[in-house]
Ligand SMILES: Nc1ncnc2c1ncn2[C@@H]1O[C@H](COP(=O)(O)OP(=O)(O)OP(=O)(O)O)[C@@H](O)[C@H]1O
């Protein structure tokens with residue numbers, strides 16, 4: 140039983156909790172911005188900003204020059220074995236020499252910043268390094284060399300980091316993809332890769348990317364959000380967590396659906412924490428992101444074809460192979476193609492308790508996506524047969540959403556109850572109700588039960604998860 144599950148919490152009635160957490164919601168929205176007086180920059184401020192800009196430009200020029208010299212002077216073969224401290228000292232002294240030669244004097248702060256940036260250029264990913272190190276950033280999105288956006292607390296903002304030019308950006312891209320044995324060029328202008336720290340990376344270079352290379356990085360979080368964290372952040376309630384614990388433990392087949400960046404993988408990862416430690420879990424992903432805590436976990440990562448078009452290992456290949464590896468559960472990071480057939484079959488044939496995510500905006504949409512994927516996999520089956528396959532394979536749809544105020548919420552938990560004629564019947568058990576929007580742009584809402592008792596209640600009870608009937612009662 141979910142340990143923190145407590146029906147008499149002072150926060151309110153069972154089955155409902157007001158979700159908005161002021162700590163999570165930030166930034167004035169449109170209305171507030173319109174109400175506030177437009178701030179006028181004073182002349183002094185403008186001059187200071189101008190000075191700062193010029194200082195940055197000068198530092199960039201210096202960096203380019205010194206970097207060129209560094210590449211000539213540094214013993215590149217010794218870099219591998221050098222300790223970080225030695226390397227920093229070496230770079231710092233080479234930089235000092237170069238600055239002296241150029242008769243440039245820098246204050247201590249600028250000198251330190253310059254050494255750090257040079258170190259990042261030589262050893263790391265240049266301008267991306269500070270963004271990768273910043274834990275408050277979830278995503279880094281590069282639109283050409285001058286525009287780098289970051290996502291913080293669910294909101295996108297333009298950062299003040301830039302690349303020197305497109306060549307500089309391309310050099311960093313090349314560094315990333317060549318480290319994983321891939322290449323991007325005219326004939327192969329895009330690539331998926333994983334950074335050394337585990338972050339998910341995708342790039343597309345010109346001429347396909349029209350205004351300069353496009354890069355997207357989903358930062359890898361060492362400490363993935365756990366169920367406790369998600370409840371604390373207002374992604375769902377204690378009651379929903381207790382229900383989900385019962386659902387995972389009783390081996391329901393679960394699909395987490397959601398839009399891009401809505402928290403699907405995070406939810407899947409958190410749900411996996413309810414899997415018993417004795418089970419053998421196999422995970423299959425295009426880019427390994429999941430971090431399961433169980434002892435017995437086998438991780439697989441698919442592989443695209445190489446430059447000659449050979450050597451591809453698809454998620455479907457991994458899945459088929461996984462079925463021969465005596466899994467208790469199979470977790471597919473995201474089902475997006477033909478592997479859907481094997482996933483549904485696995486769910487239908489004894490590998491219950493399997494889980495995956497799917498890209499869809501609501502539970503009905505998730506079902507349509509599944510149907511489409513089956514059709515696109517080239518399986519000629521009447522629609523009704525496809526639907527009945529889906530209805531008997533999938534037990535639960537969990538909807539993850541990123542709301543317009545940047546918060547991520549579990550907006551629906553829906554059970555699939557069978558078929559009615561040609562249609563898959565579903566019942567929503569929990570939902571997020573939007574009640575309004577604050578002037579600040581923050582969405583006001585609460586989680587509520589729909590009043591429908593779970594169709595798996597008996598199963599939950601038989602497995603020892605006797606959830607009180609009150610968690611299904613809605614708050615009026
Ligand atoms: N409830 C939450 N509260 C705060 N941050 C969250 C929450 N859920 C997820 N995140 C963060 O949001 C980012 C996106 O989450 P995640 O990778 O799970 O999304 P996704 O739906 O799988 O995205 P994609 O469609 O790109 O695969 C991550 O950095 C994650 O840590």
Ligand SMILES: [Mg+2]
Pocket residue numbers: 403404405473
């Ligand atoms: Mg994901």
